[in-house]
Amino acid sequence: MxxxxxxxxxxxxxxxxxxxxxxxxxxxxxxxxxxxxxxxxxxxxxxxxxxxxxxxxxxxxxxxxxxxxxxxxxxxxxxxxxxxxxxxxxxxxxxxxxxxxxxxxSGLVEASNPTVQSRTYLNFETRATVITDFELMLIPGLAQTPEYAYAVISAIQVDEEEPSIEVRVGRRMARQAILARRRPPELNLILTEAALRLPIGGPKVMARQLRHLADLTDRSNVTIRVIPSSVVGHAGLLGQFVILDFANDKPVVFVEDRTTGLFLDDPARVALYRLTVEKLTDVALDEDGSVRLMTSIAHDLDGG
Structure with missing residues (x-):
């Protein structure tokens, strides 16, 4: 042996x-x-x-x-x-x-088994000290309310053999426990105005989701920046990704579609995604402006 x-x-x-x-x-x-x-x-x-x-x-x-x-x-x-x-x-x-x-x-791992992919991502997420998440059309899982998560999962789940919607919502909410740790990770979210205006679950559900986002920014470890709709073209048009940084390990980038998840740690690839974050941040509203926009949209969704 x-x-x-x-x-x-x-x-x-x-x-x-x-x-x-x-x-x-x-x-x-x-x-x-x-x-x-x-x-x-x-x-x-x-x-x-x-x-x-x-x-x-x-x-x-x-x-x-x-x-x-x-x-x-x-x-x-x-x-x-x-x-x-x-x-x-x-x-x-x-x-x-x-x-x-x-x-x-090679620094490139493809996880085509959804269960293994989810476990691997969760292990990286719980160990990360900084999480930078860009989403093109949705609110990131770590910032979702249960109602919004239920609506999203209901919409995208097409395979009847997948876990029940309630189970998946429960798992998503459980992930958010890392934000309540004594030493929580730094969470940097970059969203688009289009994602904020998409009333997933209905106007009331979306309004509560946006107010939850605004409340999250009160935490010292959470930053949310919104790319306004006036920015027609930007570096994130190819889709969402997450950069996970660690205290004593190499950073990892996670890119996901419906059937496949890619975990990248090649320095050149990671550097390209960091540059993308810089470009997105350059065209996003500042933190105060982002909160004002979220609050304004929530007010509109509630019927003024």
């Missing part, structure tokens, strides 16, 4: 009981971090500690922790060994092994 600790690979020969140390190169990225999230989730689900898994493999708990934290890229053999100790078999095991074999360090 092969297992790696720090930047060494430990090859244990079950017949001779000898351990050979080979220097290994490592690389990190969204693939590595995504695998780590899944290993942590599965270990926790199995009610095992880091020490339990480490003992089962003959390595330290810190070695398992580094793998779960995405500090090193695990080999397929490592993933297989950990899953064996945890007791994971079947499709989930195969999926993680395929992911471990396919990680090429």
């Amino acid at each position: 092969t297992f790696r600790s720090s930047d060494m690979v430990f090859c244990f020969d079950a017949c001779t009981h000898r351990k050979e140390i080979i220097v290994a190169t490592t690389k990190s990225g969204v693939t590595t971090r995504g695998i780590g999230f899944e290993l942590e989730r599965l270990r926790t689900k199995a009610k095992l500690t880091l020490q339990d898994v480490g003992d089962g493999l003959g390595v330290s708990a810190s070695t398992i922790s580094r793998l779960e934290n995405g500090k090193r890229e695990p080999t397929p053999e490592e993933v297989s060994a950990i899953l064996a100790v945890i007791g994971v078999i079947g499709p989930e095991r195969n999926r993680l092994l395929d992911q471990a074999r396919g990680g090429d360090g």
